[in-house]
Amino acid sequence: MSAEFAIDVRGMTKTFSGRTVVNGIDMQVRTGTVCGFLGPNGSGKTTFIRMLCGLLRPDGGSGTCLGHDVIAGSEAIRREVGYMTQRFSFYEDMSIAENLDFVARMYSVPDRKRAVDESLEKLGLAGRRRQLAGELSGGWKQRLALAACLIHKPKLLLLDEPTAGVDPKARRDFWDQIHGLASQGLTVLVSTHYMDEAEKCHTLAYLAYGNLLAYGSPKEIAQGSSLEEVFIRLMEGSPDNYES
Amino acid sequence: MREHTFFSPARLWAIVVKEFIQMRRDRLTFGMMIGIPLLQLILFGFAINSDPKHLATAVLVADHGPQGRTLLQSIRASGYFDYVRQVSSEPEGEELLSRGDVQFLVTIPVQFSRELLRGARPTILIEADATDPAATGNALASLQTLIRGALEHDLKGPLGYLSPGIDPVELRIHPRYNPEGITQYNIVPGLMGVVLTMTMVMITGLAITRERERGTMENLLSMPTRPLEVLLGKIIPYILVGYVQVGLILTAAKVVFHVPMQGSLILLLAVAMLFIIANLAVGITFSTLARNQLQAVQMTFFLFLPSILLSGFMFPFRGMPRWAQYIGELLPLTHFLRIIRGILLKGNGIAEIRGQVWQIALFAVVAVVIGVIRYRRTLD
Ligand SMILES: Nc1ncnc2c1ncn2[C@@H]1O[C@H](COP(=O)(O)OP(=O)(O)OP(=O)(O)O)[C@@H](O)[C@H]1O
Ligand SMILES: [Mg+2]
Numbered sequence: 001m002s003a004e005f006a007i008d009v010r011g012m013t014k015t016f017s018g019r020t021v022v023n024g025i026d027m028q029v030r031t032g033t034v035c036g037f038l039g040p041n042g043s044g045k046t047t048f049i050r051m052l053c054g055l056l057r058p059d060g061g062s063g064t065c066l067g068h069d070v071i072a073g074s075e076a077i078r079r080e081v082g083y084m085t086q087r088f089s090f091y092e093d094m095s096i097a098e099n100l101d102f103v104a105r106m107y108s109v110p111d112r113k114r115a116v117d118e119s120l121e122k123l124g125l126a127g128r129r130r131q132l133a134g135e136l137s138g139g140w141k142q143r144l145a146l147a148a149c150l151i152h153k154p155k156l157l158l159l160d161e162p163t164a165g166v167d168p169k170a171r172r173d174f175w176d177q178i179h180g181l182a183s184q185g186l187t188v189l190v191s192t193h194y195m196d197e198a199e200k201c202h203t204l205a206y207l208a209y210g211n212l213l214a215y216g217s218p219k220e221i222a223q224g225s226s227l228e229e230v231f232i233r234l235m236e237g238s239p240d241n242y243e244s
Numbered sequence: 245m246r247e248h249t250f251f252s253p254a255r256l257w258a259i260v261v262k263e264f265i266q267m268r269r270d271r272l273t274f275g276m277m278i279g280i281p282l283l284q285l286i287l288f289g290f291a292i293n294s295d296p297k298h299l300a301t302a303v304l305v306a307d308h309g310p311q312g313r314t315l316l317q318s319i320r321a322s323g324y325f326d327y328v329r330q331v332s333s334e335p336e337g338e339e340l341l342s343r344g345d346v347q348f349l350v351t352i353p354v355q356f357s358r359e360l361l362r363g364a365r366p367t368i369l370i371e372a373d374a375t376d377p378a379a380t381g382n383a384l385a386s387l388q389t390l391i392r393g394a395l396e397h398d399l400k401g402p403l404g405y406l407s408p409g410i411d412p413v414e415l416r417i418h419p420r421y422n423p424e425g426i427t428q429y430n431i432v433p434g435l436m437g438v439v440l441t442m443t444m445v446m447i448t449g450l451a452i453t454r455e456r457e458r459g460t461m462e463n464l465l466s467m468p469t470r471p472l473e474v475l476l477g478k479i480i481p482y483i484l485v486g487y488v489q490v491g492l493i494l495t496a497a498k499v500v501f502h503v504p505m506q507g508s509l510i511l512l513l514a515v516a517m518l519f520i521i522a523n524l525a526v527g528i529t530f531s532t533l534a535r536n537q538l539q540a541v542q543m544t545f546f547l548f549l550p551s552i553l554l555s556g557f558m559f560p561f562r563g564m565p566r567w568a569q570y571i572g573e574l575l576p577l578t579h580f581l582r583i584i585r586g587i588l589l590k591g592n593g594i595a596e597i598r599g600q601v602w603q604i605a606l607f608a609v610v611a612v613v614i615g616v617i618r619y620r621r622t623l624d
Contacts, residue, residue, distance in 0.1 A: 078468040089463035093269045105258030106467045
């Protein structure tokens, strides 16, 4: 797959009991780039990501994801996407290795045992493979989840606040890894609230209360001032603040 | 990487392995799976289904010959019957019976001894208040052999010509108020069905709601898996648990309760498998319908209550009103009870139970289909 855009959708809309949470969003993410997804709490980031990987049925919108129709092709999309949920959603009553093994089986990863071992090695958890996932600290859970969604070598990574609660060193390692993967052709859509992470993205999408307010490279968006100030200004100027 | 669009055995196996791991870690549930059959065996097997003796009995003696006396004595000697009243007329006895003052009314008819000696097979009438059939079943069952034994002694020597061949006395039993008597052998095999219904439905009932409540559903749904894989993957591991329960109850039935085992054990185990699957399938379907674990448990009881009451476990099936029988026919437990009692007690083979087996199979298939249809593949 070497199409120009890994994500190419228009008019994506989601309504929860009459309340529009994602409002006609167009988004194109070039294959092999890292796109940062920003916006205040409750702005619809998670909802948008879930629609991309078939976890929520869009109420409107069309387009493709990895070349598959974003609605009809959700089965094919799931196979090639690695989705890391915002809330830890692996099995806490299973060990680290068992969780990885389960994911590898579900995606029919060839040479499963090796894949699991390598993944543990890379994580630096080889020595704790038997530890229950529920006993890990918050940051380690995040790192396990990331390792798990990479195990089947997806073409697109959808990461929902992957570094929340992760220490600075691990965050830097994480971003190095992301850029390494992107240079090999992996596309990444990553939501975050950290400005230093936003700076590291190729493009940024800024969402507020369901509307896409800004889209472009960090430089284009910042226009000389700091990203943080731009975003705060955007947020305050946003027409309707649903949460209040 | 091969693409299995519709059904992937590998993914099914992935879920089976995962469920096994989780089951092993879940000590409480595992303990419950063993504890519930034990508890029920104790409750139903010992406490409730004891073998009641010394039941109040009235006698109506219209003939005072020696043979009648012998008979009454040996009936009392069985320990089941305590003569509390002697009545002088049929209506008087009837009234005692209907008021529940006595459980039995034994009538030695006029001319009993004479007819016996003439070889005319006089009738002994035993009327029983079988409202609670479990209470009278054993007592009645003991009668026939009892009477033959009693008279054998009297009918020796010169009267020996009366003894061989057919019984010298015709025993007529009228189980009143409730035509179908349940013996204690009915209860223990029936318990297997009841235990399986309760635990199997419950365990898979929690299967999907648990994933939803713990948030792991989001992850599972984002993986490329088909509803049937998930549902079967959650059913298969618990078949084993079901068999552990079956083994436990069968052992207790044999060793503790001495339930006869006439039919084929293999056949029984095969049918048990089907019944286990049917219940697991219902559970998983409940699980796809319920919003949370509490609802799933409530639905389990929604099935469990009619199953216990209308399947023929608690009350004789034929004693129930029509409408209740129609409901009962829909429940897999009803059919399983017939099968297991048929196999164990009557020595039924495939031919006799085939009709019931189909009903259970149909039930299982319908449950799985509803489950697959209702399984939500998205979070909305
Ligand atoms: N299943 C749902 N039912 C009803 N409303 C929902 C549902 N999921 C999300 N919402 C609402 O949609 C809005 C957007 O939520 P979403 O989780 O997408 O925000 P977010 O941008 O990811 O926020 P955060 O930064 O806090 O993660 C919120 O107001 C939320 O209450
Ligand atoms: Mg979110």
